[in-house]
Every structure is written in C-alpha cells, then in structure tokens.
Amino acid sequence: MIQPNSHPTYNERHQKIIEMIDLTMDKYRTAVNTQKMNEQVIIDNIIEELDKKRDIAINKKKKALLNDEVSIYRLEENTLDYILFIIREWAGKYY
Secondary structure, three states: OOOOOOOOHHEEEEEEEHHHHHHHHHHHHHHHHHHHHHHHHHHHHHHHHEEEHHHHEEEHHHOOHHHHHHHHHHHHHHHHHHHHHHHHHHOOOOO
C-alpha cells in the first residue's frame, strides 16, 4: 500500500493545488484592492461635486436680496452640509 506522503505524484498534486490556491488568493486580493480604490475615487468625486454645489449655494445666498431667496439658499446649504457630513462619516473622512 502506498503512503500518501511517500508517493511523488501525491506531493506534486498537493503542491499544484497549493499554488493554484495562492494564485487565486493573489488575484482576489488585487481585485478587492482595485475595487476599494475605485470606490474611494467615486466617493471623493461625489464629495468634491457636493462641495462645489455648497459653495455655489453660499455665493447665491450672499447675493440674494429677497428673504425667500436667502431662505432657499440657506436650506440648500444646510442640506448639502448634512449630506457631506453623512458621506464623510460613512467614508471615514473628517475634513
């Protein structure tokens, strides 16, 4: 009877299985890291766009003459502040 550890093809087979598992894990890690980087870029772009919209709302609020316009732009600014706070809190970015 052949013992598993003493037979050369048994050891080669297990070595190949281990190599395939290592290769698969490396590809998985690369894919996960790439996905995280892509998600981070998307989050950064969203934050940047919302910051721009907030700045526009602040400028319009400063230029507004009527109380109704000021209230609308103030509400827009406050809403964008809240959304940015939630996104940054979720993404772990406090700046």
